[in-house]
Amino acid sequence: MGLLLHAEGNGASTSQRLVKSFAPATGELLGEIHAATRDEAHAVVERARRAQAAWGVLPIEERCERLLRLRDALVDRVEEIVEVISKECGKPRGEALTQEVTVTVDLLTYYCKNAPRILAPRDIGLHLLKHKASAVHYAPRGVVGIISPWNFPFVIPMGDAVAALVAGNAVVIKPSEVTPLTIAKAKEIWDSTGLPEDLFGVVYGFGEAGQALIESGIQKLVFTGAVDTGKRVAAACGANLVPCVMELGGKAPLIACADCDVERTARAIVFGGFVNAGQVCISVERVYAHETIHDKLLSRVRDLTKELRVGNPEGDGVDVGAIIFPKQIEIAEKHIQDAVSKGAEIVTGGKRRPDGQFFEPTVLANCNHSMTVMKQEIFGPVVPIQKVSSEEEAIRLANDSHLGLNAYVFTKDRAKGKRIAARIDAGNVVINDVLLNYAAAEAPFGGVKQSGYGRIHGEDALREMCETRQVLSSRVPEPSKDPFWFPYSGKSYRWQLRALRALFSRGPLLERLGKLL
Ligand code: NAD
Numbered sequence: 001m002g003l004l005l006h007a008e009g010n011g012a013s014t015s016q017r018l019v020k021s022f023a024p025a026t027g028e029l030l031g032e033i034h035a036a037t038r039d040e041a042h043a044v045v046e047r048a049r050r051a052q053a054a055w056g057v058l059p060i061e062e063r064c065e066r067l068l069r070l071r072d073a074l075v076d077r078v079e080e081i082v083e084v085i086s087k088e089c090g091k092p093r094g095e096a097l098t099q100e101v102t103v104t105v106d107l108l109t110y111y112c113k114n115a116p117r118i119l120a121p122r123d124i125g126l127h128l129l130k131h132k133a134s135a136v137h138y139a140p141r142g143v144v145g146i147i148s149p150w151n152f153p154f155v156i157p158m159g160d161a162v163a164a165l166v167a168g169n170a171v172v173i174k175p176s177e178v179t180p181l182t183i184a185k186a187k188e189i190w191d192s193t194g195l196p197e198d199l200f201g202v203v204y205g206f207g208e209a210g211q212a213l214i215e216s217g218i219q220k221l222v223f224t225g226a227v228d229t230g231k232r233v234a235a236a237c238g239a240n241l242v243p244c245v246m247e248l249g250g251k252a253p254l255i256a257c258a259d260c261d262v263e264r265t266a267r268a269i270v271f272g273g274f275v276n277a278g279q280v281c282i283s284v285e286r287v288y289a290h291e292t293i294h295d296k297l298l299s300r301v302r303d304l305t306k307e308l309r310v311g312n313p314e315g316d317g318v319d320v321g322a323i324i325f326p327k328q329i330e331i332a333e334k335h336i337q338d339a340v341s342k343g344a345e346i347v348t349g350g351k352r353r354p355d356g357q358f359f360e361p362t363v364l365a366n367c368n369h370s371m372t373v374m375k376q377e378i379f380g381p382v383v384p385i386q387k388v389s390s391e392e393e394a395i396r397l398a399n400d401s402h403l404g405l406n407a408y409v410f411t412k413d414r415a416k417g418k419r420i421a422a423r424i425d426a427g428n429v430v431i432n433d434v435l436l437n438y439a440a441a442e443a444p445f446g447g448v449k450q451s452g453y454g455r456i457h458g459e460d461a462l463r464e465m466c467e468t469r470q471v472l473s474s475r476v477p478e479p480s481k482d483p484f485w486f487p488y489s490g491k492s493y494r495w496q497l498r499a500l501r502a503l504f505s506r507g508p509l510l511e512r513l514g515k516l517l
Contacts, residue, residue, distance in 0.1 A: 024090035024322035035205035052170035090322025110441035140168030141219035153179035167465035245454030250405030266300035272434030273383035282406035332380035
C-alpha cells in the first residue's frame with residue numbers, strides 16, 4: 001500500500017503527527033494517515049451531527065433498507081477488507097473473513113431485520129395510575145463515538161457502528177492508531193454506497209484524538225480497550241456526562257471437568273488459546289483441569305499445539321500469525337519467566353521466533369495463582385494449565401480474578417455445566433465451546449468486574465443506542481383539577497393518608513378499602 005491518506009481529506013499538513021501502519025508479519029510500512037487535531041476531530045463530529053438530523057427522522061424501516069446497501073457493498077468487496085485486516089494485524093485470512101467480516105455482516109442483517117420490532121414504541125401498563133396510558137419511545141441519541149482497539153480492527157468498531165446507525169444515530173469512529181487502514185477501507189466502502197458520507201465519520205489518531213472525541217459533544221461512547229485506558233476514558237466520560245459502554249480486558253478461565261470430552265476440550269483450548277495469536281479479549285487465558293483427566297488433556301493439548309503452523313499469514317497453511325508489536329512479545333516472555341521461576345513447566349513453545357514478530361504457541365503446566373500468568377491478562381499465545389482436585393476448587397479459582405468477561409465450562413453433563421455457569425462471575429459463560437458467543441447477534445455481550453460495564457449486541461444494546469422517551473396520556477376525560485393539585489387543605493391531606501393505608505396495608509381487599517372511609 002504505502003500511500004499517504006489524509007484524514008477526512010481536510011488538508012491536514014504533513015508537519016502534523018502521522019499514524020503509521022506496519023505489517024506485523026513483515027515490518028513493511030503499509031500506510032500513513034494524518035492524526036486529527038482536536039479542532040479537526042470536533043469538525044468531524046459537527047458534520048456527523050448535521051447528517052444525523054436528516055437520518056434520525058427517517059422511518060426505521062427506511063433506515064434499515066438503506067443500510068442493507070452497506071451490507072451489499074461489504075459482501076461485494078469482502079476480499080479487499082480481508083486483505084487489509086490480514087496485513088495490518090498479521091492474522092490469517094480465514095480469521096479476518098469469519099471472525100470479522102461475517103460477524104459484522106450478520107449483525108447488520110440481524111439488526112436491519114429486527115430493529116423495527118425492537119425499537120417500536122412499547123406500551124407500559126401502569127399498576128397505580130390506571131387512568132393513564134404510558135408508552136416508551138426510542139429516539140436516536142445523536143452522535144455516537146466509538147473508540148476501538150487493534151486486535152479486531154473491523155468487527156469491533158463496525159459492529160458498534162451498525163447498531164448506532166440502525167437506531168438513527170451518526171457515528172464517529174476513532175480506530176486504534178496501530179490499525180487505521182482497516183477503518184480507512186470501511187470508510188471508503190461506506191462512501192461508495194451513496195449513504196450520507198458525514199453520517200459515518202472517522203477520526204484517526206492516538207489517545208488525544210480519542211480524548212478530543214469524548215469532549216466533542218457526543219451523546220454516547222462505546223469504548224473497547226485495556227482496563228487502564230478504560231479507567232481514564234470512563235473518567236473523561238464522567239467529566240463530560242457522556243454515557244458509555246466499557247468493553248475491557250479479559251482473563252477467561254476454562255474449567256475442564258472430570259467428565260469432559262477430552263478430545264473436544266483439548267481442541268477447544270488450542271483454538272481458543274491461539275486464535276489471533278492469543279490476542280483476543282475472550283481467549284482461553286487459563287485452564288483448570290480436573291486431576292482425573294489432567295494428564296491426558298495436557299498431553300493432547302501439547303500434541304495439537306505442536307502441530308500449529310506459525311508464520312506470515314500471507315502464506316498458505318498458516319494457523320497462527322504475527323504478534324502485533326514487540327511489547328506484546330515482551331509481556332508474554334515476562335509471564336513465562338515469572339511462571340517458570342515459581343515452578344511452572346514449559347510443555348511446548350516458550351520462545352519468540354528468530355524469523356520475525358512471531359511467538360511460539362506456548363503451553364505451561366504446573367501453574368498456580370502465585371503466578372502472574374494465571375492472574376493478569378496475557379494477550380498472547382500462552383495457555384497456562386493448573387491441576388485441580390474438584391470442581392469446587394475450579395470455580396473458586398475461576399472467580400479469583402479482577403476480570404470477568406468470558407468463561408468456559410467443559411462437561412458431558414449439560415445440566416451440571418449450567419449449574420457451574422450460574423456460579424461464575426463473568427458476563428458470558430459458554431458450555432463446551434469457545435469464543436462463539438460473540439457471534440450470537442441476538443445475545444448481549446460484555447463484562448463484569450473490571451472487564452467493564454454495559455453491553456453490545458442483542459436487543460438491549462440496540463435500545464441503549466437510543467434515548468428512552470416516556471409519553472404519558474390520559475385514558476379518561478381529564479377533570480379541570482386533579483385532587484393533588486393546589487390548593488392544599490387538611491381535608492385532602494387526610495384523604496391521601498387514608499388512600500396510602502388502603503393501598504399499601506396487608507389484608508383482604510375489602511378490609512383495606514374500609515380504611516378509605
Ligand atoms: P488500548 O486501551 O491501548 O487502546 C484502545 C483505544 O483507546 C485505542 O484506539 C487508543 O488510541 C484509545 N485511547 C488510548 N488512550 C486514550 C485516552 N486517554 N482517551 C481516549 N482514547 C484513548 O487497547 P488496545 O491495546 O488497542 O487493545 C487491547 C485491549 O483491548 C486488551 O486489554 C483487550 O482485552 C481489550 N479488548 C476488549 C474487548 C471487549 O470486547 N471487552 C475486545 C477487544 C479488546
